[in-house]
Amino acid sequence: MISIYKPSDFHVHLREGEILNQALKENIAYFQKILVMPNLKKPITNSKRLISYRNQIESINKNKIKIFFTIYLNSEWSTKEIVNCYKNKLFFAAKLYPKNATTNSKTGFSDIKDLTKYFYILEKHNIPLCLHGESISYQDDPFDREKKFLEKELSWLRKHFPNLKITLEHITTKDAVDYVKENKNISASITTHHLLENTNSFLGDSLKPELFCKPIIKNRNHQISLQKIALSGHKNFFFGSDSAPHYKKLKFNNECCAGVYSTKYSISNIIEFFSLNKKTKNLNKFLSLNGNTHYGLDFLKKEISFKKIKNYKFQKLSKCGDDFLCHYNHFKDYWSKI
Numbered sequence: 618m619i620s621i622y623k624p625s626d627f628h629v630h631l632r633e634g635e636i637l638n639q640a641l642k643e644n645i646a647y648f649q650k651i652l653v654m655p656n657l658k659k660p661i662t663n664s665k666r667l668i669s670y671r672n673q674i675e676s677i678n679k680n681k682i683k684i685f686f687t688i689y690l691n692s693e694w695s696t697k698e699i700v701n702c703y704k705n706k707l708f709f710a711a712k713l714y715p716k717n718a719t720t721n722s723k724t725g726f727s728d729i730k731d732l733t734k735y736f737y738i739l740e741k742h743n744i745p746l747c748l749h750g751e752s753i754s755y756q757d758d759p760f761d762r763e764k765k766f767l768e769k770e771l772s773w774l775r776k777h778f779p780n781l782k783i784t785l786e787h788i789t790t791k792d793a794v795d796y797v798k799e800n801k802n803i804s805a806s807i808t809t810h811h812l813l814e815n816t817n818s819f820l821g822d823s824l825k826p827e828l829f830c831k832p833i834i835k836n837r838n839h840q841i842s843l844q845k846i847a848l849s850g851h852k853n854f855f856f857g858s859d860s861a862p863h864y865k866k867l868k869f870n871n872e873c874c875a876g877v878y879s880t881k882y883s884i885s886n887i888i889e890f891f892s893l894n895k896k897t898k899n900l901n902k903f904l905s906l907n908g909n910t911h912y913g914l915d916f917l918k919k920e921i922s923f924k925k926i927k928n929y930k931f932q933k934l935s936k937c938g939d940d941f942l943c944h945y946n947h948f949k950d951y952w953s954k955i
């Protein structure tokens with residue numbers, strides 16, 4: 618048996634409509650707090666959309682868990698509106714997407730310098746900035762996008778806004794681990810799938826659309842670097858699942874959407890991973906303490922317990938509307954809530 622504080626997931630996609638219903642219920646079962654991403658089909662680029670999305674979500678949540686919202690940072694916002702919304706506690710952090718880096722990012726930035734006036738506001742009001750850290754250039758290899766982002770956009774940001782609180786989201790490389798360790802005012806989130814998969818499991822044998830995500834899963838050396846830092850409990854690295862549901866027909870098609878839907882089994886997978894590596898003493902750091910400390914938040918020290926079920930029959934699909942969602946799982950054994 619293992620007991621941990623009810624975790625926080627600092628990076629989730631809930632979508633809207635029937636997917637929102639299902640994804641939120643799964644989150645309520647496992648998490649005491651979530652940070653919700655703003656890349657809807659019509660991204661959250663004004664206060665009207667922000668309020669409407671909050672209402673949709675809170676009418677299902679009914680205060681069961683703490684839900685923190687992000688805004689989609691682009692030039693559609695006025696700086697005044699951002700400050701007003703923040704002061705009224707309508708959102709918690711701003712999310713920045715490079716143009717065409719991932720799902721629903723076509724109104725992301727082309728040149729990060731164009732958003733300078735917003736970075737002043739975020740730094741001044743101590744509003745955290747969450748980054749999709751990939752530099753998009755069709756001259757470069759997609760596997761190098763994260764490294765290029767560190768060298769280009771992130772270095773520029775940190776030089777001009779040294780006091781901005783930054784989260785480098787869903788890191789995938791040793792380069793990102795080293796960068797975060799060496800710099801101040803920056804932490805990184807790590808997903809379940811980037812910890813547990815590598816290019817061999819993703820495409821070494823047969824290509825697995827269910828593991829296709831952005832940033833793309835990297836090789837074993839990068840994976841080991843992520844694993845070591847997560848297992849160590851280092852204070853600047855914490856859990857953010859980037860759990861991203863897509864309908865099955867959009868994943869298994871002639872084009873495949875980026876996103877791994879991991880919520881249902883993520884905590885089981887993380888417990889098993891820490892347990893196999895004899896590091897369960899650091900589970901609370903990775904799943905609760907580090908993220909909450911980075912964001913300056915309290916969390917409830919209420920424990921939940923799990924027991925291990927050998928050779929569990931994991932649910933691969935669940936029905937959603939007239940289609941399905943595919944659940945991600947890595948291990949054979951399941952840590953079930955007691």
Ligand code: DOR
Nearest residue numbers: 719720830831861875876
């Ligand atoms: O794989 C991904 N899917 N990465 C992201 O950054 C976004 C997400 C989504 O929204 O589907």
Ligand code: ZN
Nearest residue numbers: 628630654859
């Ligand atoms: Zn995401």
